[in-house]
Amino acid sequence: MHPGIRTHRRRLLRGLAAAAIAVPLVLGAAACGDDEGGGSTSDPNAPVRLSVFYWGSEARAKLTEDALNAYKAKHPNVDFEVTWQANQGYADKLATLAAGGDVPDLFALDDNMLADFATRNVTADLTEYKGGKIDVSKFPPSLVEYGMVDGKLVGISAGENTQGLVYNKTLLTKNGLPEPTTGQTWEQHIDWAAQVAAKTKVPGTQDPSADYKAFWVWIRQQGKDLYSGKELGFTADDLAKWFTLWKGARDKGATPTPDIIHEGNVTDISKQLVVTGKAGTSWVWANQMPELKKNTKDELGVVAYPGDPSGQWARSSMYWSVARGSDKKDAAVDVINFLVNDQEAVNILGTDRGLPSNIDLRTAFASTVSDPNMKLSIQVENDLASKFGKAPQVPPKGHSTFRSELVKAAENVQFGRATPEKAAADLIAVVQPKLG
Template sequence: MHRAPSSRAVEPTTRHHRTAFSGPGLRRRLLAALVTIPLALAAAACGDDGGDSAADPNKPVELSIFWWGAEGRAKLTEDALALYTKKHPNVTFKKTWQANQGYFDKLATLTAGGDAPDLFQIDDNYLTEYASRNVTLDLTSYKDGGKLDVSKFPESLVNYGIVDGKLAGVAFGENTQGLVFNKTLLDKNKLPAPTTGMTWADFITWAENVSKTAKVPGTQDPSADYKAFWVWLRQQGKDLYKDKALGFTEQDVAGWFELWKGARDRGATPTADVIHEGNVTDISKQLVVTGKAGTSWVWANQMPELKKNTKDELGVIAYPGDPSAQWARASMYFSVFRGSDKKDIAVDVINFLSNDPEAAAVLGTDRGLPSNLDIRKSVSDSVSDPNMKVAITVQTELGAKFGASPQVPLKGHSKVRAELIKAAEEVQFGRQTPAEAAKAYFAVAQAAIGQA
């Protein structure tokens, strides 16, 4: 579950698979084309609650659905959809899936070209972007009318799908930030494990001691990691976004970069070239499993994937500082295309996949911890992977300490994330001071969200 984290980017082969489009500037051109969507929607539907074939429950319906993921997720999703068809024999599915890479280029192509799927997977990098263009159906009336039951969801998880007062997506799993540490390394060197609630200063001191004692850098440097920056900001009473603007200042960025420059100077982190490896690699090669650092900054549900790549025992805790800065984050959502003529059925499918015990047993934790807390308990009790059990236990414990969810990231969020990596590496490699990099980053981040 990354990006928001999800399945590994394995390109599947199936009769349902469509090849991802690619090419320089394609996504920009495609999303620009989405400006025309409201006109198309006006012709396709009269309001968000127009009737569809649900009025005739026996009429054959083919619902198109599009998601990303590897072959394992595809199999689980197809099996769950088959359960829906078993209970609703008139409804079949046109299923399309692919790896994460290129997924949003393809979604933009389909949406702009008038061939949008009725139901599609999306994450918080793009939810605001699609909602602001009126591509996503406002699901509020379905929720309020009882056709979409989110009563067993954590409130903050529901709210993390609201854009400009409209419920644009239903969270299809919960996740949170996790600091994964190498327990075997610590035990071997008779070193204490890090703990939830330790301050950032105490954590850096802990990492420095690991470096000196174990001769392995104590922690990956997270100054390029937006997740860590975001949590740190919330602990300062700030946020990544506020309304239609950035929720932080240039000085906040400089302070974040200074914090980690100090940690590097003390030897608490690896050198810049190794930090770069951790910045750009996939989950299977994070420094905590390649033996190049004692911790990595990931999503808590990625524990099992990390464990596949090391013989060492791993542990996971919250990020340093007050854990209430973390929140019940949607690992991903399902949204309904506003121009669909099968809206009611698409919403019913979301409701089924979210709340039906049989469907939940099939889907498991592939997309994160189930949003429905009753379903989550039954699924969690059946999990056999000990590392997933650890991740679930930690996330459940953290759930009691979660704060309110922030607003869904603004359009341009993916650029804000990518530019943080570039700016942090300018400091890591000594090419710019923290203040210089912060100034440049703040300007480009403002431009990315259309603020400047």
């Protein structure tokens, strides 16, 4: 560890598998105050200590530390107080820090948190830095747009991602079955999955009716969207049609049984059904394919979700944001610019937070990749780039409620506890009041 970087972490109880690593928040240089203006010292060489907070695995922590070390090698006056933890509980911890006026100078968010923390005035508006201290000219436009809330640029994309349908290529090849393709309709995908199940006795596809990513793509392909401002962008009838589509798939034997579907809904990426042999496909993010491959000897493939690929978009997998009350905004912004626009940093971080946001640096990085699975995930997303639709709005506060209620509603249908219509109406009634 570099002497200028202090990293804090601790292990939770072994039983908390979803939150295997966490850290105490010891932020000796945490930000506070209400100043919205930019600023730090006028002397660019004056000593600066920046507090940094993010979530991730030990592998991500090592990559991030290496990248910050690379920054420090070029800016020896800058020290970092780094804190990281598992995803579970991260938003709650950040909210606690915000309530106490002790927000880290630089911190990570995703689209489940961005609008929430922006509307609480936790995040700084970085618009004034755009085109200056932060260069986003090489980013896909939708990645920049997807970091805006109420007209303010509050997050800089740490990486690009999109939905990916990962399938067991070995299973298909061994049984002389065709591979799924980008552009096949949802009905064609279900028929294909039923064919796989009939030939291999392995359900062709995980049932994604509880997966917000899959529903989001499908509803966009219907000419609607997940949200319209602070309202849901779809009706109960739309959602009932989605549940009915997958009821038909279950009736055809194209998906696993409800208990196995539930297992796929609640497990982490290392135990998705495509690698445990309980389904021929899993519905994930495209950049997760290499991580899935680590957990199976079978060859995997990845394509877009079914339907018109313009329903997908260049999604920011994670953002870097700056504390609104930080008196070190200039320094924090400079670190962000380094992490996303410096080839050395990009090569260090790789695809851990998604494909590099800077297209030019992504291309250069891709030429250095030796892992065939990482190469494939990069290729698939690059191929889809010309087909992407316009990015949706950042989900409003309450998005996490929708995600949890979708799982509950979908499983109520799967287990026969509710009709598609009843489950959809119940979800609307619970979620809509939570948005804002």
